[in-house]
Amino acid sequence: MKNLTTTLAGSLIAFAASLSAAQAEKLTFYCSAQEDWCQLMARSFEDATGIDVNMTRKSSGETFAQIRAESSNPKGDVWWGGTGDPHLQAAEEGLTMEYVSPMRDQLHDWAISQAESAGNKTIGIYSGALGYGYNSDLLAANSLPEPACWKDLLKPEYKGHVQMANPNSSGTAYTTLASMVQIFGEDDGFKFMKGLHSNINQYTKSGSAPIKAAGRGENTIGIVFMHDAVKQAVSGFPVKVVAPCEGTGYEIGSMSIIDGARNEEEAKKFYDWALSPEAQNLALEVNAFQVPSNKNAETSESAPDMSQIKLIDYDFKKYGSSDERKRLLQKWDEEVSVLPQ
Amino acid sequence: MTDTTIKATHPVLIFWIIAGWVGFCLLPWFMVEDGIWSFVWLVDGYPFDEDHAPAAFLIGQGEKLWLAPLLVPLALPLLILGKPKSDPQYARILILAGALGFGWLITQGFSIGIRGFNFDWMKALFGEPKIRQFGMGYGAMICATAFLFLLTQGIAARGSINGDVFVVSAIGGVITIVTVFVFFPIAKMLFAAFVTEDGAYSVSVFASKFFDDRLWGLGCFAGAKCGAAWNSLFLAVLVGFITTVLGLCFALVVTRSGFRFKRGMRALTVLPIITPPFVIGLALILLFGLSGSVTRFVAEIFGVQPTRWLYGMPGVLIAQTLAFTPIAFLVLIGVVEGVSPSMEEAAQTLRANRWQTFKTVSLPLMRPGLANAFLLGFIESMADFGNPLVLGGNFDVLSTEIFFAIVGAQYDQGRAAVLAMVLLFFTLSAFYAQRAWLGKKSYTTVSGKGDAGVHPLMPRGLAIPVLGIAVAWAVFTAVVYGMIIYGSIVELWGVDNSLTFKHYVTAFSVRFEEEGIRWTGAAWDSFWTTITIAGIAAPLTAAVGLVTAYLLTRQSFAGKNAFEFGTMLSFAIPGTVIGVSYILAFNVPPIEITGTGVILVVSFIFRNMPVGVRAGIASMSQLDKSLDESSLTLGANSWQTFRRVILPLLRPAILAALVYSFVRAMTAISAVIFLVSAEYDMATSYIIGRVENNDYGLAIAYSTTLIFVMLAAVGMLQILVGRVQIGRRTQLGAEKTT
16 A cells, blocks of 8 residues: 555656646737748747747737736736737837847848837837739720729729729728828828728728639729739739839838737747848748738748838828827728718 | 434435535525635635635624524424324424525625625615625535425425425526526516616617518618618428428438438438537538639630629528428428328329328428428527528528627617517417427327338329429538538638648647647647536436426426426527527626536536427337336336336437537537637637638638538447447347237
8 A cells, every 4th residue: 555655646746747847838819910920930939949839819909908907917028920010019118128139230121120110018020011912814804904003093994803902991991091081191091991982892891801802803903912913923813913103001010029028039030030030031921922021031922022112201100190080980980881882 | 403304305305304404504695706616715725714604603703684583494494303294284394494595695686786785675775875786606506406305395295296295496506597597687687678778678779670671661662771680580381382392302312202312311411510610601602602603604605794693692502402491301300200091002002193191181291391391490599690691691581680789889778688588489489389280289190000001102293393392402512511621721711722731730730748748739628528518418408408308207296397397498598599688698697607617518408408308208208108107107207207117218318418408509609609608618609709800711621620520429429329239139129019
């Protein structure tokens, strides 16, 4: 009997030792990019460092809400991906932590200016420019001219051929609205949205849905981020990508460390790693064609060449603030969405 | 303890007293962060570390002192060890201990959350000390269960329901879990509709969200869009009506015509059960979308300009009609068969012709069935999530609006709650109408008396259009399902139509290595999760359902009607509403289970419980009560009777409930999509993700695989149940002859 007890105790201790060894380092990783990219980032970081990663994928709006709800008892460590606005908002509310990475001198200017505007509480990891894509087969079948500018989309022959997301439910579409206001001025920007409204066949819920529908041949022109359009073209769908001639707005995908993170050291390791060229090259494996923030990271040949695109000086501070956002959306709701099509 | 006390005290009571103490002194009181099946806590500072300490150790260290009062109700039952049941003290102390313990547990759980006191008046009263607690873990749960059953044993000892401990405990248990997992989340959701952005309560917030033009607008009469509420209502009425008409056509063809392929038509009834929710929508796009095969074909032949007519109301209507007609068929086939042939024969003897007989006798007798089918179609259409998601276009309905209020950039829980309330109002009204209207009138024409007539055939003028419609619709359904299979084996639909198995390979490839099989396919992860979760949920669903059915058919107690309504209610609650309310209710203490597998299991149990209840009621009412009585007279208690007499006779019902809840858990999407997490991804939400990624091939291949898996499950049920029933029939036959 005594023997049995000793054996049991011994094996328990061995079991315990193996358990505590296994749970040495861990990281809770909130991810707001596409699912397969998130998975790949988590697995690759585990392989690179041996740190256990517990990944949760949610949209950037949801993640922001979650971080705010958990603020007195933070459960997450690092938040990677998703459009910059909620990251800036989190920085403003003090939900994220200041950190200056040693990797910073390898980054593009836009990534650093994103960090500086938020007191180094966030940083740019990739960027993507707004534009549109069209299904070349359908365009030819309907003998429509090839569009090249934003204003082209207002032509009456495109009636029922254009699709964009609803700005109320999609960050992409809100970026579109804010970009038009910045390109054309508020009055003309809304005039543009009204003209576009009569050509729109559907306001989708999700931001990238219009170009996916175009890829399948269920829609002709979709207003989306260009990297989403490139993805369809690379997957074999007859999609052509357009960088509008008037210039265009863009998003900066961001990363932040959560203030009061339980695994702060691991979070910093992840942060530095995610800014390295090796980590940013992973994007190509999952067909994410955003422009990486590290100058030494590879860009795909199919990706839009950012130096050829006329980017506007997008005011993230103003158009990311929740008051301006509410005002523009309400104006769009009241003046644009109610018009007959 | 002496021998006499052990003899005198009921072992069940001792068990629950010990359980209470174990929960309090040995198990971690709070939720263990690493998951239910992880036992890391055993070596991580247990029992002193604050995160995994049992309550007793916490109090010993001067922490969480609000748990200390629980010691009183834990100690109280020790006083009555050795006392006989008949002692009035016995019942009184048990009730006191149970109620005190359970009540205090709940009160402290809701009062103190992650950020100290949850209520402003408590802060005002006690100040804001630095106290906090997380969700309840094993310790708290076991303690709560122990208190509950101490209470029910006390109530039983007072003589309620003949002092039957099993029955009282079962009633108490079912009421508690239904309250916790159905009523509590719904109530929580109702409150969320009144919360302002900074967390205060306000009626005006509710009003502004409720009287929103996006909900009740009537712009569609003026060329713009109508509100989601009207859209849902209008669509549901149409779907209810059309599915009822089509279902009636099928039922008439099968029972009252000489059509040769009746049996094939009966097979239709199994389709809605085994079809993942959005494959019909996908197949319709592949057929009738802007670049669909039929659209292209028609455009080429007639030179018409292809349009996007499918996206919006027409597409959703067609998809829902395809999906729900078999349900109406299933309901009506029983009704049409149930109309007594003798009545129809009587009419004909009185010289009515076939048409008059049908119009004045058969049809009126089918009326309740028609109403039932209509309401079912109405509820299903209201709750449907997959088809509007894929085909909705600019046609917003409540179920999808709820989803996008929560997952989109708006992230407005209050709006989701308001929308959910409106949806719930519609479905509950229909559910209530169904019960109030149909429950009371008796249209039964099947009685114990011999009724050996033969149903007359339909009048010719009716038979031809009915047969035409039924055959046309059956062919259409077959084409759509054929399309699903075809869609899974083409390279890239619409672009490259060469045949390939690559989608199956991507999804379900396996590699045989020395260490064994490696599941390399992309779909295996969610596939095994789905099978596991469905496999865990199915027996629990069946168990809860059957116990409830037993209480409803075999016992009578105060408040039985309310009890029945409460247990059947979750049938009328749309999945999206369940999803939203679970998120609101269970991501904060005291019950903190979002992001775990538990919440999926729990949601399936309560979504599918009414099915188990119905199956149980149906077969239990066929068992004569004298069986129970003889068992009880022979000295068995009600638990032994339930286990030894009723359960064995219920095998077919149990099997049916098992398979049905398993299959439903595999195809559920509306609630699931809110509750999945990276770790616990389900097949349906994985498929939706593929659809969103334009990966139709993989999505359809996965769906097709699911269809065949479920077909196998249902087929196995048919074989098993068929055999059991044959065994019983001869026995019953033998009984009848005596």
